Amino acid sequence: MPPPGTGLFVDPEFPACVSSLVGAGDSPLPPLCERITWRRPQEICAAPRLFPEDNRDALGAQGILGDCWFICACSALQKSPALLQHVFPAGQYTWEDQGYTGRFTCRFWRFGRWVDVTIDDRLPCLGHKLCFSHCQDHGAFWLPLLEKAYAKLHGSYEALWAGQVVDALVDLTGGLVERWSLELANESFKEEIICRMLDLKEHCAMSCSVHKREGSGDLGQFHAFTITDIQQGFTKDGQSLLLFRVHNPWGRSCWEGSWGQSGDNWALMDQVESSRFLTQIQDGEFWVEKAEFFREFHEVTLAFPVVKKLCIQSIWTGSLLSYTQQINGSWINGQNAGGSRNNVSFPENPKFWLRVRMQSEVYLTLMQRPRDKIGSSNNSSRTLQHGTSNHTTGTAIGLHIWKVKNRHFNLQKTILTTPVVGTSSHSYDRQLQLRCELSPGYHLLIPSTFLRDIEGDFLLRVLSSGPITLSEVSSNKPLEQESEDKMPGVWETLEFKGQWKKSNRNAGGSRNFPSYHLNPRFSFRVSTNTEVVKITLCQHNQENACHAIGFHVYLVLVDGSLPLFSQEPCASCVPHSHTLEVCKICHLAPGQYVVVPSTYLPDQECKFSIFISTKTERKPIKSEETLGQILKEVSVISLMK
Structure with missing residues (x-):
């Protein structure tokens, strides 16, 4: 073993200086920095080792840093040898080994992936004693090394001054x-x-x-x-x-x-x-x-217990949660930051499909990305050294889940019903968690912030005892709105599929031809609170072989008859155009209508789709969601003498 300080690894990203001890300077730590020295374990005790022989002697003591929440969470590694070996990878050279270099690597689960953090083993001391965490066995150094790696991940030791046990447990276990x-x-x-x-x-x-x-x-x-x-x-x-x-x-x-x-x-x-x-x-x-x-x-x-191959086990049923899916998302101001169910803009939030293949025990977690972006793909020294303190409060987040019969459903009606499961209070926690038993089929997941127009990144994660599929609901492009349309509302879209075929005698052509009445017809209703209707006709054809297409909209008379030739259309999309898609936005009085799509010439064959989007004033959601309390676990004890 080399003498202390001779040819040993020195971490340039987390140096043995004040910048690694304090960041924002908003704790009692800064006045102590001048007294703190950095020593390697062989300078602190005669026979350092990584772990004690007796597991009970691995219990952590806190020192002068207010990170009781992290030290308590470290007990998770003592409960699972597989997890301990993953967080503190085996095979690293320690002080009694010939290949010892003073370098150690730890792993933490951050925002959906495991992140390696490498440090040197120079540890903060007052005199010749560790001033931060230490084990019951003062010759064991796994805990102060893990604490140093966690401090590096956050930017400084001071960043660990306050926090929650639940956050540290997630970082150490990658679980629930x-x-x-x-x-x-x-x-x-x-x-x-x-x-x-x-x-x-x-x-x-x-x-x-x-x-x-x-x-x-x-x-x-x-x-x-x-x-x-x-x-x-x-x-x-x-x-x-x-x-x-x-x-x-x-x-x-x-x-x-x-x-x-x-x-x-x-x-x-x-x-x-x-x-x-x-x-x-x-x-x-x-x-x-x-x-x-x-x-x-x-x-x-x-x-939750972490068993072999880092599989998570349910504490309620004992089932292995063998199926895991996760997806990243964002709330963006002006696009999809709809806020809580207290807001009429709630349906604008990001939406996700969860397909459950069999009756399953399911856990859903929603994690907001730390504002310092720790754990991002750019794991540079700048990212690590300029992390934000754990005093930083995130936004209040919530999550709701609805069961739907299929992927074609009425969004407005769905969100007015009671969710299968959801948060009763939006929480400032970094991660919230829901548990439910879900039957086979499709489920709609909507994560939200409490206030609308609040931006942020999030990770949606689902763990299940049975097979699942998680995917994002494709968001339609923003529908065109006329300048006088200022009232917030919701677009509801009907889709019809059809085909013009000569053999079906329904390729009637435009109103210039007597066969026009043979064209397909599609019925829709305009309600009393409908503001505007958008009708889109798409032909399924090669772009270089487009037919000239258009459509007319007719009001159905009270007796249900439809005299096409004795009535002028209420709205028309003409002249017919050689394009894949034509569209018309119009205001229609309440009533029953029929849209008749056509090609300009008769007997032209093609498949097509019609989308009828109606914008209505959004009904208020009967919800009085509240905000949770902000809690940080922190404590400080008297200085070491």
């Missing part, structure tokens, strides 16, 4: 994460939460958070903890107890409740039983009884 509000849970759901946690404690990373000062106040505010175990115990008189073992990233106990290390309630157990619990806790851990747990903590965050 659920959050359960303990404040809003009724007794039935609390029991369901307990059952889920007991079943999954060996396989899932579990975290609990405090959002405000309530109860004892010992646990701090906006602080995240790791749930390391759940066990059943018994009092001397045989009463059953359920105790949660909780780890504080501060690395010291902060709980002085009745089941704290010196709490009174241990006397309720016999000495053997109480000793069994107390001997299990390490620095920073404490036991909390079930009633205290629901009283003191406000939220539980749980990552």
Whole structure:
């Protein structure tokens, strides 16, 4: 092994200087920078290693950086050897290896793909001690190296000052994460939460958070903890107890409740039983009884198990979510940023087809792209070093899903019905998640922002137990509008297919010929709130062999008769033109109409399509969607002495 600093890798993209420590300078970290030095692990301890022998000694402690949310999420890697080997690839040379170079690579899942981040192993210290995260075993360095790579991904250590466990879990697992509000849970759901946690404690990373000062106040505010175990115990008189073992990233106990290390309630157990619990806790851990747990903590965050080949397993059914589809999209002001269902412009949002092939358990996630574009294809030092702090708040996003009979449907009528599943409140979260059981067929997915005209990029991802297909609904080109047409509305289009054939005696030609009445006819209705009608006739022919085409529109009389020759057309698209498509925009009074397409000359054969688009005033959607709360988990402890 080379002496420290001799011929070892030095990362030019994330140097050992102040720019890697702080970015915007909006945290308590900047005043400490002058005291921070950078040291390699062999300069910190005599025998550094990547992982401890005992997995329990890999528990993380926080240091002076407010990234409790990230440290809690790292417990997911301890639950899945396959995931740990993917995030921290095996085969890297460490300090005891002959090929050690001081270079390490970690992987993070960012906006739909895994991103490699390479760093050197120079770590921030105060004196000769790590000043940020460290393991329970001070000779193990996987956690501070992973933290450094995550800081590089975000642009600086300061960017990790505040965040959410759910975001870090997604970045580390590439999977699904659920959050359960303990404040809003009724007794039935609390029991369901307990059952889920007991079943999954060996396989899932579990975290609990405090959002405000309530109860004892010992646990701090906006602080995240790791749930390391759940066990059943018994009092001397045989009463059953359920105790949660909780780890504080501060690395010291902060709980002085009745089941704290010196709490009174241990006397309720016999000495053997109480000793069994107390001997299990390490620095920073404490036991909390079930009633205290629901009283003191406000939220539980749980990552879905990641099994072999990084397949995600449902926490509700145990099914493998083997089928995954994802697609990128954008909200663009003036085009498709329609806002929430509170807005009449909601149908303008991007729309997607989800085809489900068989009855399936389906999870849908909508992720908004971080504003710093981290994880983009241009993984340059500029991108990495100028990332935005996690204090940056995204926009509020939502997602709704409707079942439709087929891909030809009435959009306005569909969105006025109740969705199969949807967000009850638009959320500022980076990623929202929905779970549902979907039957075979087509489903319409509409992601939205809360306010209209808000721009942003997003990733729509679907994971399913059965085969699925995800695709974007093709957006029609903007329909021509006359200058006086200023009222917001919705275009609804009918499509008719037809054919002029001599053998069918329906190729009647134009009104110049007595056979005109033989031409095909297509009926449509104009309602009382219709503003404008656009009729388009397309011939399916080679461009160099076009017939001259046109059409006339007639009002159907009250008795249903259609005397074509005694009535002038209400609208016409003439003269006939040698072109693939002709179009006419017109205002028509309410009533029943017929459009008659024709070629100029009789007996000319061709297939054609007619599109009749009516623009109506959009009906208001009965929806009162709300905004969610912005939460960031952050904590800071006293400086190391």
